[in-house]
Amino acid sequence: MLLSILIPTYNRDEFLEKNLYMLEEFIIDNDLVNDIKIIVSNNCSNDNTKSISNLFLKRNKINIDIYHQEDNLGLEKNVLFVLDKAESEYVMTLGDDDYINENYLVETVCKLKANRKIYCVIPSTQTITTDGDILNSGRDLNVNSKIYNKGFNNCLKNSWRGHQISGLIFKRNMILSTYNKNKVNNIYPQIYFVAYNCLKGKTWHFTDYPVKVTEALQEDKDWGYNEDGLISEIFDNYKKLVNITSFQRSKLELKMLDVQTFRYQMYLSKGLSHYLKALKNIEFGNNTSLLTRLGFPFLAFKYLSKSALIKFLRLILGNKYEKTKNKFKSFIN
Incomplete structure (x- = not known):
């Protein structure tokens, strides 16, 4: 398997349902069933996440594993859980209420197949409302796509972009064991994953097809920014x-x-x-x-x-x- 799409989820049943059916359509229409697997971890949600995801699982049209946690693991451990379940060469992290572009997925798969020296892919982002309306904000919307060679300059230019989890792709090998070995412990593990892979290999800053990132209300999140913005x-x-x-x-x-x-x-x-x-x-x-x-x-x-x-x-x-x-x-x- 080339790529696993990792979706840690909590109390966003409607967004998750929309995301799963959208991804299923992308995968089937572009003949990517043998290249992509989806892994979902339901972090003890108290909405309809379990029933909706189980119903989707029964369709059996694409490769997908869905796990239901008996207790809430917390944000970081839920991300690490789906990463641990992956066996593919690359993984993509995706927020349950964020949506990748079909072309972003297809062109990324083609690029990774052609160039295994790419260790990390970072998208641009477009902010949307919970209703899907485009907001006048985002990241790297007017920045051209570029490939960076491995090393510290790559890490300096791109690791901060790991702050936004959705659409990030990186090589899976050794990142979880290295993360645990160095006793990293925070709710932004994807920043470490991006930084680590920028040092190890090339990064493709692929900005042509922005990931749509939902601007959720703070009260809808299961974490806060604290007084220093975390x-x-x-x-x-x-x-x-x-x-x-x-x-x-x-x-x-x-x-x-x-x-x-x-x-x-x-x-x-x-x-x-x-x-x-x-x-x-x-x-x-x-x-x-x-x-x-x-x-x-x-x-x-x-x-x-x-x-x-x-x-x-x-x-x-x-x-x-x-x-x-x-x-x-x-x-x-």
Whole structure:
């Protein structure tokens, strides 16, 4: 088997049902039955996930295994559970309420068959509502597809993109045993998997067909962001990554903090005091490296200054702000 699609799920029966039937159609229509297997782990849901998935299983049209947990394993262990059940050369992680494009699946399978030196595939993403409406947000929507050679530069450029679980593909060999051996323990194991494979082999940043990522309400999630946006959880991956220097580890941490500006927006939206408290938690977090502690205050100040400037310009320009901003962008481009 070339590829296993891993779907850890919890209390999203309608989304899971839509996803399974969509994937079944893609697999059958493109003659991929012998190439792809789906593995689902129902994390002790209390909705109709069990009955819906069992009904789908009875169709017996594609390769699929469905497991029902008697107790909730937690987010991380449920991801590790489906990974442990896989036996294919590659695995794809997919959120139960996120949807891959048919062409993304087909072209990825063809590419992996032709080039086994690719260890990781990372998609672009398009955010949608729970009703499927397109939102004006996403990641790498205007970025060209590119293949990166193995090594630290690949890891630096791409490991932060592992924050979004859906559509990520990586070689399965050794990643779970290495993860356990190095005692990695956080709710973002896919960041470790991406970083590990970027160091081991080539990465294909395949942006032509964005994965549709559902923007779920926080109350619908079985986890929270804590006061630091779970940065400590993310940094645990870099702390446990082997064969990198302390300087490289810090570069990975600062890259994450620099590109994910939504975190600062999230902190500021709750007030300046919350912003400062979040920064303190990041600065002195157990998984924050020494060099990051030295560099992070400059990043935080840069964003705060930029945010204050934008508020000032909005106040001065009023309704003309967006028009002026667009003119400026056209000028510099």
